[in-house]
Amino acid sequence: MEYLKIDGQSFYNMVVNASNKLEEQKEYVNSLNVFPVPDGDTGTNMSMTFRTAVSEIEGMNTAEVGDIAKKLAKGALMGARGNSGVILSQIFRGIAKGLEGKKEVEAEDFANSLMEGSKSAYKAVMRPTEGTILTIIRAAGESAIKSTHTDVAELLEEVCQYSKSILNKTPEMLPVLKKAKVVDAGGMGLLIILQGMYEALKENMELVHIKEAKEPIAESAAKNLGEQDITYGYCTEFFIRSSNSDIDRFKNELETMGDSMVMVNDEDIIKVHIHTDDPGWVLSQAIKLGELSRIKIDNMREQHRHVLDIDKKPYREEKAVDSESEDINTETSEVPKKYAFISVAMGEGIKNIFEDLGVDFVIEGGQTMNPSTQDILQCINKINAENIFVLPNNKNIIMAANQAAELSDKNVKVIGTKTIPQGITAVTAFNPDLALQDNIHAMEQGINAVTSGSVTYAVRDTEMDGNNISEGDILGLIEGKIQEVGEDMFTVCENIIHSAVTEDSELITIFYGKDCDEEKVNEFVKKLEEKYPDADVQCYNGEQPLYYFIVSVE
Secondary structure, eight states, X not given: OOOSEEOXXXXXXXXXXXXXXXXXXHHHHHHTOOSOSOOOOHXXXXXXXXXXXXXXXXXXXXXXXXXXXXXXXXXXXXXXXXXXXXXXXXXXXXXXXXXXXXXXXXHHHHHXXXXXXHHHHHHHOXXXXXXXXXXXXXXXXXXXXXXXXXXXXXXXXXXXXXXXXXXXXXXXXXXXXXXXXXXOHHHXXXXXXXXXXXXXXXXXXXXXXXXXXXXXXXXXXXXXXXXXXXSSOEEEEEEEEOOOTTHHHHHHHHHTTEEEEXXXXXTTXXXXXXXXXXXXXXXXXXXXXXXXXXXXXXXXXXXXXXXXXXXXXXXXXXXXXXXXXXXOOOOOOSSOEEEEEEEEEOSHHHHXXXXXXXXXXXXXXXXXXXXXXXXXXXXXXXXXXXEEEEEOOSTTTHHHHHHHHHHOSSOEEEOOOOSHXXXXXXXXXXXXXXXXXXXXXXXXXXXXXXXXXXEEEOSSOEEETTEEEOTTOEEEEETTEEEEEESOHHHHHHHHHHHHOOTTOOEEEEEEOTTSOXXXXXXXXXXXXXXXXXXXXXXXXXXXXXXXXXXXXX
16 A cells, blocks of 8 residues: 555554554663663663653544644653653654644655654754664664655655664674674664554554553552552543633642642643542633543552552562652642752662752652653652752663753753762752852762762673673672672672772762671671771661662762
């Protein structure tokens, strides 16, 4: 069948099938990750991002292409997880721009939209690196623009073939890929999406249904909650078609009726999400502003009972946690305070430390559990403060945090912390009596003065930084770079501390993980105190998963 034009039905099938294919192959994409430590895997982040996007367009198969693309882009923006997810959301933001206002699209239109996707992605990255997902979307856009095909299916086939050929060359662009003998994981994820879109046209699919994820996104959080912890029982979502000027008043009214509220206003469409005990009242107020659509009300207490009842599988730490399912129970003061903090952290002990230091909200996340843009934005929306600082504490969360800050109408400053020690140092460097810019300067200076290290294990065989690494080896990292490879966690930890300590070092701080023996840790600390008599050695039970030790030297 020829596709000289694609309508809403065809475009809907293309992106839903692409999402299903990426979900099926996300573990393969994860396996391409070069770095051998337990991390926020690329395939998982991209799949979760795209599935959130596709959930936004569910049932829109009869809509115009431009409308579907717009909703898809918004869903990707809010659901973006990890750097790869943020870049993917920007790709579809550009695609939506290229398809804006179009009921149907021809091959030339679709080619231009891919090129717009490339431009948008490159703009989102401060220092673009070739040999990554950026290279693949640019290759897709350039090959589409140069193509002479008028059939969209034939155009996509050519785009996929060319993109695959460029993907196979990524090891020549990035030496780290060549050493590991793999292609770029993000690029592969994007290729799977493009191939899924082509497959929907090639096989002339009539109506593609969204398949269930292999692992429910918020399951681990649900297992940790008791039904009594769900303060507001009904997750209520809907859209309002309105240009009413009373949106702010409506938002203020809603804030008194629940929590986890998100309101996104885009031209004459408003998306509302809130956890409440009275969805009927919420809808009755919303309808005064305009026409309602896509109303969705879920009984979260019932869902919680269902999760606990039907799933007997053991808890897996690598599952991502959706902060939406956690109870954020705080009273919003009518008078905004001057400063507030949001931090991302894993481990009950580390979470408690941040809270003791005055952090307002701690989002559970980090390695393997990168919170989404929406997760961060929800916390921002709950805080009544003149200035809000966000501490990502992980390099793979910074882009999502920046995206959340841009979406908020509040004064949000993302402090680019890449490690837990940097985050703790930033909070301790903060002075409530200083002006905003002075505090930012003080926190950035504090971050630069701390050396961060960690001890974990290898999840795959590889060669990196001159080290031959086997799965299961104990790895010691300083500032994210592998410095030590060994068999004993304490020996590796001692070695990286030795590498980090200088004659000016005054403080050594250790956060030990949930898999450590406390008695052995205490013996280890005594050894360090004897070895470094001029430094203060502090030790805390961080209870973090995956990492035996997180250390800092100041």
